[in-house]
Amino acid sequence: MTTGTANWSFTQDDFTSITESLKRFLGETKSRCALLVDRSGQLVTTVGDAPGLDTTAFASLTAADYSANDQLAKLVGENDFSSLFHQGEKDSIYVADIARRLLLVIIFDSRTTVGLVRLRIKDEVEELTLLIDRVFSRGRDGAEPGGHHLLKGADDEIDKLFNW
């Protein structure tokens, strides 16, 4: 049985690869920004124009939104809805699943179209899936030299955290 879920980590190399891939995507589709969010609602990274919004809250709500839609899909007999699209007057968002671990959120405006985003996102999802699979196959341990047991022996430091 799984006993916890904090069993993965990103290294600087993972970040560089993911960021470069997303920058390319944003350039090709003329989208404003991309957010990578894990399914528990934690923000992994933001690429592109600073979105000017509360990204922590945004990430949490995106994960909840996507999870709710996942269940709606099952209720109508689908395995999942692989993407979500919310259209606004100026800005719109497109959300796609990456390897059932992460969500890719694209924020775009009238400089581009949902058609172009949808067209290009398929390749982007495939590319990110390969990168993310590498991260998850490695797990938490051995993520970074010396990071094998980041918190080992850190009990004193943990105790000191709670001086509110």
Place this chain on the structure above:
Amino acid sequence: MINYASREINCKIVYYGPGLGGKTTNLEHVYGKVKPETRGKLISLATETERTLFFDFLPVDLGTIRGFKTRFHLYTVPGQVYYNASRKLILKNVDGIVFVGDSQAERMEANLESMQNLYDNMAEYGYDLTQMPFVIQYNKRDLPNAAPIEDLQGALNPGWEVEDASKHRVQPDPYHAGQNLVEQVSGGEWIEKAPYFEAIAVNGDGVFDTLKAVSKLVLKALA
């Protein structure tokens, strides 16, 4: 999740329990007491009558450890039985659980039902609650109809069997002198109980004790 690039440790804690037990009140108190620069917005997806519809969410920074910023995401679930589908979603990828029980004697059945529901929902995700950071808070201790702690403990925290022989040693309860979290019972078997706290969440009593205990368990589970 440990993010080496942004040097952050992110953890998810879920407050679970029966409807009107005080889960949202716990988060509201934390929100009101911690410094604004160490917390984000409190997001509530609630009905017009302030009943939680989907969840409440509050991100809190606890400080830095080994150069990593530790950020806890606190969630509540809707307590009402009706909302089980959305409640289950919030448990996805959880790192630690707080069960907020309602001490009122007449809410005992609702407490038991919610605890069973928690075990069932966790099991559906393949998580074993007995192996996870898990604490229990008995809320509303100030009410005249509050049941004695022994009754609540007997019903909601009777202890689970410790199968791993290497853990068969007495572990005192650091929060209650003279009590143990792990001990051998008269039948010879070893049992473990979850740490528990008494609270009056509307006044803030016990709210931070509970949060600190579960946060420590989560971080120590990572160590």
